Amino acid sequence: MPAASIRPLHPVPRSLSELAAAFGLDDDELDLERVEVTGVSVSSRDVDAGDLYVGIPGARVHGATFASDAVEQGAVAILTDSAGAELVREEGVDVPVLIVEDPRLALGEVSGWVYRTDPDEPKLYGVTGTNGKTSVAYILDAILGQLSVVTGLTTTVERRIGEERIEAALTTPEASELHALIARMREVGVHAASIEVSAQAVTRHRIDGILFDVVGFLNLSHDHLDDYADFEEYFQAKLELFTPERARRGVVSLDSEWGKRVVEESRIPLTTISSRPEIDADWKVELGKREGMNTCFTLIAPDGRSITTEVPLPGWFSAANAGLAIAMLVESGYDLGEIAHVLERDGLIKAYVPGRTELISGERGPRFVLDYGHTPDAFEQTLGALREFTEGKLIMIFGADGDRDKMKRPAMGRIAAELADVVIITDYNPRMEDPASIRATLLEAARAAAPHKDIREIADARLGIREAVNMAREGDTILIAGPGHETASEVGGKKIGYSAREEARQALREAGWDA
Numbered sequence: 001m002p003a004a005s006i007r008p009l010h011p012v013p014r015s016l017s018e019l020a021a022a023f024g025l026d027d028d029e030l031d032l033e034r035v036e037v038t039g040v041s042v043s044s045r046d047v048d049a050g051d052l053y054v055g056i057p058g059a060r061v062h063g064a065t066f067a068s069d070a071v072e073q074g075a076v077a078i079l080t081d082s083a084g085a086e087l088v089r090e091e092g093v094d095v096p097v098l099i100v101e102d103p104r105l106a107l108g109e110v111s112g113w114v115y116r117t118d119p120d121e122p123k124l125y126g127v128t129g130t131n132g133k134t135s136v137a138y139i140l141d142a143i144l145g146q147l148s149v150v151t152g153l154t155t156t157v158e159r160r161i162g163e164e165r166i167e168a169a170l171t172t173p174e175a176s177e178l179h180a181l182i183a184r185m186r187e188v189g190v191h192a193a194s195i196e197v198s199a200q201a202v203t204r205h206r207i208d209g210i211l212f213d214v215v216g217f218l219n220l221s222h223d224h225l226d227d228y229a230d231f232e233e234y235f236q237a238k239l240e241l242f243t244p245e246r247a248r249r250g251v252v253s254l255d256s257e258w259g260k261r262v263v264e265e266s267r268i269p270l271t272t273i274s275s276r277p278e279i280d281a282d283w284k285v286e287l288g289k290r291e292g293m294n295t296c297f298t299l300i301a302p303d304g305r306s307i308t309t310e311v312p313l314p315g316w317f318s319a320a321n322a323g324l325a326i327a328m329l330v331e332s333g334y335d336l337g338e339i340a341h342v343l344e345r346d347g348l349i350k351a352y353v354p355g356r357t358e359l360i361s362g363e364r365g366p367r368f369v370l371d372y373g374h375t376p377d378a379f380e381q382t383l384g385a386l387r388e389f390t391e392g393k394l395i396m397i398f399g400a401d402g403d404r405d406k407m408k409r410p411a412m413g414r415i416a417a418e419l420a421d422v423v424i425i426t427d428y429n430p431r432m433e434d435p436a437s438i439r440a441t442l443l444e445a446a447r448a449a450a451p452h453k454d455i456r457e458i459a460d461a462r463l464g465i466r467e468a469v470n471m472a473r474e475g476d477t478i479l480i481a482g483p484g485h486e487t488a489s490e491v492g493g494k495k496i497g498y499s500a501r502e503e504a505r506q507a508l509r510e511a512g513w514d515a
């Protein structure tokens with residue numbers, strides 16, 4: 001089985017009695033002196049010998065239910081709430097149990113204490129926003145690499161430290177996993193780590209006990225309104241990242257209206273950036289010419305100095321994302337001149353962002369672009385960017401994932417139909433929902449928006465990809481939006497192997513094109 005998390009290889013044990021004392025936990029009846037913990041885990045599937053297992057009441061089940069599994073795998077103590085302690089007692093589990101009112105709330109600080117998280121090493125960059133987080137994290141990582149800095153990275157795609165990498169399950173890991181990752185980074189001399197921060201991560205205490213050196217705000221648009229009552233609540237979740245408890249300073253993009261609100265309401269020193277000429281910001285991104293899929297831009301700093309370079313990704317938003325990344329680095333102390341020097345030396349930002357406007361096709365044949373966009377705004381930006389260099393037809397394949405914000409689906413269908421020439425609606429990760437009904441919503445919106453356009457329904461995404469490839473010619477662009485880097489789709493609660501990247505490559509080869 002692949003490792004569930006990356007952890008320090010040489011953790012320095014901490015005594016449970018000291019932990020109890022540090023957090024004011026009652027240890028009257030317990031003999032904690034002899035117990036030492038070397039790690040923390042919230043999942044029985046991720047326990048290592050010496051762990052403190054934290055039993056969290058979840059939406060589906062209480063984590064304490066798995067206490068005996070955890071102990072079997074080597075957990076030496078349990079931290080949970082009183083309901084969890086009752087469950088542990090019923091199971092007859094024989095390790096010390098510490099009780100807190102809210103174990104999720106305690107998790108970050110406790111993990112930071114066990115792993116001895118240091119706010120200064122590595123330097124942490126946090127990036128949030130509805131769209132572009134993954135892209136900015138990879139761009140930050142790439143520029144730091146070009147500056148010869150040893151880096152760490154955590155994104156929706158992966159957790160990575162040098163050659164060590166695991167696939168990500170969540171965009172932002174649970175706090176215990178994040179602190180363990182940072183501890184491992186310190187062991188191998190990582191100086192800077194780029195961390196993608198979802199709104200859920202803030203709300204669900206996944207970044208507790210972490211102090212970011214610089215945080216970046218990208219934008220806010222329709223997504224996750226199943227997790228938040230409205231835009232305001234969703235915004236407030238992201239805003240919390242811009243407080244002194246979470247970050248030392250921030251860079252805020254004013255490209256979306258919400259940036260202004262961050263500036264008005266944040267409680268940390270901020271600098272602003274914009275790629276829109278009409279907006280007054282400290283840092284300015286000026287779009288240059290396009291070189292194929294690459295985008296050139298000039299970034300002008302508040303002191304008038306500038307960098308002209310390119311990013312190997314299409315669209316104005318890629319330049320905006322790269323500008324934000326550079327501004328974050330400068331805010332954290334890197335010299336703009338030095339960044340300019342390495343980018344000039346290398347000719348561009350050497351970023352590869354898996355599954356984000358990733359070109360799958362080769363020299364001959366239509367362009368095939370793989371994307372992770374799953375919001376109306378991401379559709380609009382990506383289709384706009386691809387239209388700029390598509391001489392022929394723009395063909396879009398997409399579905400909407402199940403058990404996630406349903407309200408955004410009509411807007412996704414409408415935008416696809418308005419901006420693409422041909423739309424193929426397929427299944428994408430329906431989870432426990434009925435895929436036919438997801439498709440019906442998308443189709444209805446798409447057909448209402450553009451009744452005369454070619455809008456097709458092909459349930460099986462593999463067939464949808466082939467249909468698109470077979471109708472496409474040189475000069476056309478095919479965009480598949482949704483699956484990005486993913487290698488599985490969830491249907492009826494079961495994970496089924498499906499890589500849009502591999503399917504696209506195969507379909508292009510079957511049609512006699514390069515891939």
Ligand SMILES: CC(=O)N[C@H]1[C@@H](OP(=O)(O)OP(=O)(O)OC[C@H]2O[C@@H](n3ccc(=O)[nH]c3=O)[C@H](O)[C@@H]2O)O[C@H](CO)[C@@H](O)[C@@H]1O[C@H](C)C(=O)N[C@@H](C)C(=O)N[C@H](CCC(=O)O)C(=O)O
Nearest residue numbers: 042043044056058059060061062063066170171172198200
């Ligand atoms: C709403 C939400 O965030 N839920 C997360 C939460 O689930 P939950 O509270 O329902 O937990 P549960 O399944 O009831 O389990 C309770 C406890 O028992 C433990 N357990 C459970 C089963 C078992 O066999 N052994 C075990 O130890 C679990 O680890 C957990 O600690 O804790 C689980 C364990 O970490 C997460 O997997 C789960 O994420 C679900 C899968 C999820 O989809 N979250 C989404 C909404 C999310 O967080 N997305 C954001 C944004 C993505 C984006 O950028 O667009 C993200 O950061 O990923």
Ligand SMILES: Nc1ncnc2c1ncn2[C@@H]1O[C@H](COP(=O)(O)OP(=O)(O)OP(=O)(O)O)[C@@H](O)[C@H]1O
Nearest residue numbers: 130131132133134135156317356357373378381382
């Ligand atoms: N600054 C931006 N503004 C609007 N759309 C963007 C921006 N950057 C990227 N996108 C679009 O969003 C898609 C997803 O990008 P990315 O994965 O970087 O976002 P994300 O915030 O990490 O999303 P997720 O958290 O769901 O992984 C891109 O492929 C592109 O279509």
